[in-house]
Amino acid sequence: MSQAASRSLQAIVKNREFDPAYYIHGEDEYQKEAAVRQIADAAIDPAGRAFNLEVRRASELDAESLDVLLSTMPMFSERRVVVLQDPSVLKKQTRSVLDRYLDAPAPGTxxxxxxxxxxxDRALMERSVELRFDPLPPARVIKFISHHARETHNASITPAAAELLHSVVGSDLHELATEIDKLASYASGGEIDEAIVGDVIGVRHGETLGDFMDALVDRDAARALGMLSRLLAQPKTTGVSIVMVLANQTLAMAWGRAKLDRGMSVTSLEREYIGLLQSAGWLMLPKSFGAAAKVWARATEDWSAESLDRSIHALVAADVALKDTRFASDEQILAGLVLSICASGSSRLAA
Structure with missing residues (x-):
């Protein structure tokens, strides 16, 4: 839905034709904030912005204050914008004021x-222009990285550097924007490449969470164990977050193994994985859907259903242990998990 919302938002800003009410929802706070900002900037004359933009939390309003807020006319501008945060918490009497307003909205607001x-809120959604913003899939996150660097800092970033940044920071657009700001400052007008990402964020190609996932798919315990301490030192990376990503990978490969067992060819599996990722919206992958699908399709034949099942049980046990700090450190628990997964027998050996 985010793509449709983005197109609608672009049309609103470009045409400067504003509706009486908008309902913005979804799980991506960055895109929601950006949408509010863009509509307000397009709708209000800059000279009258101080008089014509009101941002209020619904929890702070009673019926009278909301009525005044919505009935105030624009000053020094053709249009006024009122931003109401979290309208679902309005009390009954205050919600009645909002409902009456939506029946007959002010023409200049x-x-x-x-x-x-x-x-x-379905009722509010149906009486407004709906804009829904969900987390971006990996391919669009990469586009966001390049766009933010270019539009905010007039800077360019290489595709490899954008992939590396995404693999480390993930899909949180707030976090990505903050890191891009640092990278652009460090680059001082030059192109942002992998070396600059490594210098600023402290990670190199071959040391990312995506590389760690690939090492486990290949049962390369030595390589995986060598990355652990560096992975855990990266921003917003915890033992639990690593287990969640590995669980997504393992469940996907179990699904692929079942496809093979029912007669699907290995050559068809990569396409099936991409379809699965797109339909399921699995966004906790620190790599593109295509890159993940390629690795999984290559390796699934070497994993039996039983070995994948054992890996899932090992992941559950690690998750429980990580949430009980009495057991061991995150690195110790994850090291044990790596050894358990890599010790699983392959389907070819089992055969």
């Missing part, structure tokens, strides 16, 4: 209602 987190 655009009300932007922003749902919190993954919440949605």
């Amino acid at each position: 655009s009300l932007i209602m922003v749902a919190a987190g993954g919440k949605s």
Whole structure:
């Protein structure tokens, strides 16, 4: 839905034709904030912005204050924008004021209602222009990285550097924007390449979470163990987050193994993996869907259903242990997990 919302948003800003009410929801807070900012910037004359932009939390409003907020006319501008955060928490009497307003909205006002987190209110959605922003899939995250560097800093970033940044930081657009700001400053107008990403973030190609996943797929315990301490030192990387990514990978490969066991050819499996990732919206992968599908398709034949099942049980046990700090450090628990997964017998050997 994010692509459709982005197209709608672009049309709103380009045509400067504003509706009385918008309902912005979804799980990607960065895109939601950007949408509010873009609509407000396009709708309000800069000279009158201080008088014509109101941002209020619904929890802070009673019926009277909301009525005043919505009935105030624009000053020094053709249009006024009211941003109402988390309208679902309005009390009954205050919600009645909002409902009456939506029946007959003020002609010079655009009300932007922003749902919190993954919440949605069907009644408000149906009476407004809906804009839904979900987390971006990996391919669009890479595009965001290049776009943000170019539009915000007039900087360029190589595809390899963008992939490396994504593999380390993940798909959180707030975090990515912060890191891109640092990288652009460090590059001082030059192109951002892998070396600069390594210098600023402290990780090199071959040391990312995506590389760690590949090492486990190949049962390369020595390589995986050699990355652990560096992985855990990366921003927002924890033992639990690593286990969650590995669980996604293992479950996907178990699904692929079942396809092979039912007669699917190995050559068809990569396409099937891409379809699975796209349909399921598995966004906790630190690599593109295509890159993940290629590795899994290559390796699935070497994993038996039983070995994948043992790996899933090892992942569950590691998750429990990581959430109980009495057992060991994250690195010790993950090291044990690596050895358990890599010790699983291959389907060819089992045969």
